[in-house]
Amino acid sequence: MTSNLRVTIWNEFRHEREMKEVAEIYPDGIHNTLAKVLGEAGGMEVRTATLDEPEHGLPADVLDSTDVLLWWGHAAHDEVKDEVVARVQQRVLDGMGLIVLHSGHFSKIFRRLMGTSCDLKWRETNDHERLWVVAPGHPITEGLGEYIDIAHEEMYGEHFDIPAPDTLVLVSWFSGGEIFRSGCCFNRGRGKIFYFRPGHETLPTYHHTQVQRVIINATRWAAPTPGAARVFGNVKALEPGH
Amino acid sequence: MTSNLRVTIWNEFRHEREMKEVAEIYPDGIHNTLAKVLGEAGGMEVRTATLDEPEHGLPADVLDSTDVLLWWGHAAHDEVKDEVVARVQQRVLDGMGLIVLHSGHFSKIFRRLMGTSCDLKWRETNDHERLWVVAPGHPITEGLGEYIDIAHEEMYGEHFDIPAPDTLVLVSWFSGGEIFRSGCCFNRGRGKIFYFRPGHETLPTYHHTQVQRVIINATRWAAPTPGAARVFGNVKALEPGH
Amino acid sequence: MTSNLRVTIWNEFRHEREMKEVAEIYPDGIHNTLAKVLGEAGGMEVRTATLDEPEHGLPADVLDSTDVLLWWGHAAHDEVKDEVVARVQQRVLDGMGLIVLHSGHFSKIFRRLMGTSCDLKWRETNDHERLWVVAPGHPITEGLGEYIDIAHEEMYGEHFDIPAPDTLVLVSWFSGGEIFRSGCCFNRGRGKIFYFRPGHETLPTYHHTQVQRVIINATRWAAPTPGAARVFGNVKALEPGH
Amino acid sequence: MTSNLRVTIWNEFRHEREMKEVAEIYPDGIHNTLAKVLGEAGGMEVRTATLDEPEHGLPADVLDSTDVLLWWGHAAHDEVKDEVVARVQQRVLDGMGLIVLHSGHFSKIFRRLMGTSCDLKWRETNDHERLWVVAPGHPITEGLGEYIDIAHEEMYGEHFDIPAPDTLVLVSWFSGGEIFRSGCCFNRGRGKIFYFRPGHETLPTYHHTQVQRVIINATRWAAPTPGAARVFGNVKALEPGH
Numbered sequence: 001m002t003s004n005l006r007v008t009i010w011n012e013f014r015h016e017r018e019m020k021e022v023a024e025i026y027p028d029g030i031h032n033t034l035a036k037v038l039g040e041a042g043g044m045e046v047r048t049a050t051l052d053e054p055e056h057g058l059p060a061d062v063l064d065s066t067d068v069l070l071w072w073g074h075a076a077h078d079e080v081k082d083e084v085v086a087r088v089q090q091r092v093l094d095g096m097g098l099i100v101l102h103s104g105h106f107s108k109i110f111r112r113l114m115g116t117s118c119d120l121k122w123r124e125t126n127d128h129e130r131l132w133v134v135a136p137g138h139p140i141t142e143g144l145g146e147y148i149d150i151a152h153e154e155m156y157g158e159h160f161d162i163p164a165p166d167t168l169v170l171v172s173w174f175s176g177g178e179i180f181r182s183g184c185c186f187n188r189g190r191g192k193i194f195y196f197r198p199g200h201e202t203l204p205t206y207h208h209t210q211v212q213r214v215i216i217n218a219t220r221w222a223a224p225t226p227g228a229a230r231v232f233g234n235v236k237a238l239e240p241g242h
Numbered sequence: 243m244t245s246n247l248r249v250t251i252w253n254e255f256r257h258e259r260e261m262k263e264v265a266e267i268y269p270d271g272i273h274n275t276l277a278k279v280l281g282e283a284g285g286m287e288v289r290t291a292t293l294d295e296p297e298h299g300l301p302a303d304v305l306d307s308t309d310v311l312l313w314w315g316h317a318a319h320d321e322v323k324d325e326v327v328a329r330v331q332q333r334v335l336d337g338m339g340l341i342v343l344h345s346g347h348f349s350k351i352f353r354r355l356m357g358t359s360c361d362l363k364w365r366e367t368n369d370h371e372r373l374w375v376v377a378p379g380h381p382i383t384e385g386l387g388e389y390i391d392i393a394h395e396e397m398y399g400e401h402f403d404i405p406a407p408d409t410l411v412l413v414s415w416f417s418g419g420e421i422f423r424s425g426c427c428f429n430r431g432r433g434k435i436f437y438f439r440p441g442h443e444t445l446p447t448y449h450h451t452q453v454q455r456v457i458i459n460a461t462r463w464a465a466p467t468p469g470a471a472r473v474f475g476n477v478k479a480l481e482p483g484h
Numbered sequence: 485m486t487s488n489l490r491v492t493i494w495n496e497f498r499h500e501r502e503m504k505e506v507a508e509i510y511p512d513g514i515h516n517t518l519a520k521v522l523g524e525a526g527g528m529e530v531r532t533a534t535l536d537e538p539e540h541g542l543p544a545d546v547l548d549s550t551d552v553l554l555w556w557g558h559a560a561h562d563e564v565k566d567e568v569v570a571r572v573q574q575r576v577l578d579g580m581g582l583i584v585l586h587s588g589h590f591s592k593i594f595r596r597l598m599g600t601s602c603d604l605k606w607r608e609t610n611d612h613e614r615l616w617v618v619a620p621g622h623p624i625t626e627g628l629g630e631y632i633d634i635a636h637e638e639m640y641g642e643h644f645d646i647p648a649p650d651t652l653v654l655v656s657w658f659s660g661g662e663i664f665r666s667g668c669c670f671n672r673g674r675g676k677i678f679y680f681r682p683g684h685e686t687l688p689t690y691h692h693t694q695v696q697r698v699i700i701n702a703t704r705w706a707a708p709t710p711g712a713a714r715v716f717g718n719v720k721a722l723e724p725g726h
Numbered sequence: 727m728t729s730n731l732r733v734t735i736w737n738e739f740r741h742e743r744e745m746k747e748v749a750e751i752y753p754d755g756i757h758n759t760l761a762k763v764l765g766e767a768g769g770m771e772v773r774t775a776t777l778d779e780p781e782h783g784l785p786a787d788v789l790d791s792t793d794v795l796l797w798w799g800h801a802a803h804d805e806v807k808d809e810v811v812a813r814v815q816q817r818v819l820d821g822m823g824l825i826v827l828h829s830g831h832f833s834k835i836f837r838r839l840m841g842t843s844c845d846l847k848w849r850e851t852n853d854h855e856r857l858w859v860v861a862p863g864h865p866i867t868e869g870l871g872e873y874i875d876i877a878h879e880e881m882y883g884e885h886f887d888i889p890a891p892d893t894l895v896l897v898s899w900f901s902g903g904e905i906f907r908s909g910c911c912f913n914r915g916r917g918k919i920f921y922f923r924p925g926h927e928t929l930p931t932y933h934h935t936q937v938q939r940v941i942i943n944a945t946r947w948a949a950p951t952p953g954a955a956r957v958f959g960n961v962k963a964l965e966p967g968h
Binding site: 356362405419479 | 599671
């Protein structure tokens, strides 16, 4: 019997409470929209956590019992406490999966795991976005066609200051003239990380079924592997006789 | 309900019939030893195919109903017909997984998929081999410790003339002074390929439980993803209005 | 004193002789246009070779004295003899650089070195192409801005059936809605390979100074390194006492 | 005319002043040993900087006029001020090359650029180390044979907790039974980073001519490319008519 994947969805959860146009699209917050999507996908136990909860909803016991963490943040990256960031980083290196969404590119945790600025270009004028699959055998593309069309989205453009992804899965085309590496897999320590670009808060992107499909696939892909132990420190040599 | 993975194990199957020392270790052939291992692992339907069968046991209908193909060959690579090689290559690009074992590095199918000579160094004096995990979160390392020890194996040494693997999972240490990239993942088309070094025919390597563990893990990892369609050829532009 | 880089530019050279519209753009053939560009860049001795010469202009002594080979072909890939292809492949593995241009994606030599179909989408309706730099520190981007604009080009779209590049340098945006991995570095054996997308024969792309800049940069980048020897075959173990 | 590469060699420079056995091998410090090596290699202007100088010898004007920075540290990583680390990181993202030597794996700057713990195994019993070239066409291998032998070195073993290198160039074999990814290239922002393993302070490793060869090659390889500008922030769309 396979046990359920334990998923925690973290959301800054400020825009939804402060901006009417966002609240109309995500009345219970982006986290609860995604929680419903993942819950219905099957095989997952889903919790949520938000910035303004104690320890941002991510005390050690929550992280220790999380297999995959999703992260959406935008306006308050600086308010996330460094000790929580350090804790999340350690959990990723120990094997927890991490899905970073949209403006989460500028979150402390993503920048710390990447080692780069994670800066990019942007334009808030509702471009047409088309996300092309460039790694068609990758598990994150399960059930997709050759691309995903999103009629209106914020544009993110290159240069995106990240390390070259271990696997590049999706590249976006924007009607205004830009491209962007929109679906990027990284391995850090024993953890799997997926950055997924779409999801501007004033647009109904997380109600798009193919966007949901990618998030479901990525969450499953990022599940920890009960794999090889990592051993560090001072060690002895191979015994003679071997 | 998840359907079974359809696995075909291909073996040259000459050494076992011609060399007593090999027959004693693998009385029914390497393919049947591995078939038993994978069959008992669960979730797989396992068939075998060998060089001296018609079409080497790999007619179109067998390949078309194979999700993952394992390949062991050594002394008769040249006898494998080019049309069968082309068929296997096409199936890999279409999504079939391929596990290439030991001296299969010099098989026509592996060389064709790599585009390089796949040459290497070797020494048949039973070195001690230790395979170190360098990608500890990778699914192929599930259930392993930090390394696998094999008391006696043929040595393969660098330089191994392959493209840089998409993921390097295992690196071997040999008592005689060499190292080797022994567990290498490649993506080609929609297919996943894993090269796994150990398995000299005069040694009981495929009876080693951790070697078996890697082969089981790799077979599962290489399962096709029902992923994004690959569309080629002449196409129209995006409709105006989008 | 640094000696000159010995460059050979190979061109199918049929369109220019058979199609008036092509001849008007490249009256002496694409190869001579590029030869002039590279010759004026400095530090290179440039020769040309074409399909209809004996051995396609690539006998062993020419290849043996070539540091970097450029390749443009389109309509007659099948007429290139297999023994010449094998010779070029061997030279690449031994360290010769190879720059594959535009429709050369379907050449025998590129397909053989890649191990995949190298198929793609295309549309001959003069899209606007914008090539974005995604690896801004790479030597091939020297002297470029953040992108290259080409007012009219044939479209090539994903999926492009190649192995994931060792380094992805340029990604194209097309006005018709597609993206394409247009500047791709591969290492095979000791050789460096660069695929560069633009260059449809009916358009003046190779007169574009920034396209020329990329070809100059790539030719220099692909120069052989007098690097570590590659040793293969049966070897002895490390001497005791070490 | 090519201008000289401006190189700065940073050294913690404590062991050489405090430990007689180290002072005997490097009487003027590791930095001055390496400065002599690079100075004699030609084409470089070499400066040094050490921990106990003001701002660790790395004020803004020094970094701003440095093309490639080498880094050796061990016992006092924590004493390096965070603002200096941040300045070095920014310079790397802007294009400065960085060569991290031996125990520098645990330096703040390397850990920050990698985003991982950079932890590893070690044993201070003078193993025999043999560094095998696995990327024989890479510029860093220029002039090497198929491996480098070091009769006595400290052992570093896997797992080495780093992101998968963009290019893996050297893998070490140790007589005690371990392997290690000893020569690793990374690209971060516009900067090139090379981690090179050997160099324990109580051993004469930096007097080894082939170790010196690698450091010379790596320094040249890491030179900044006057490449594509990186543009970030809010931008307009492509003008209509294009």
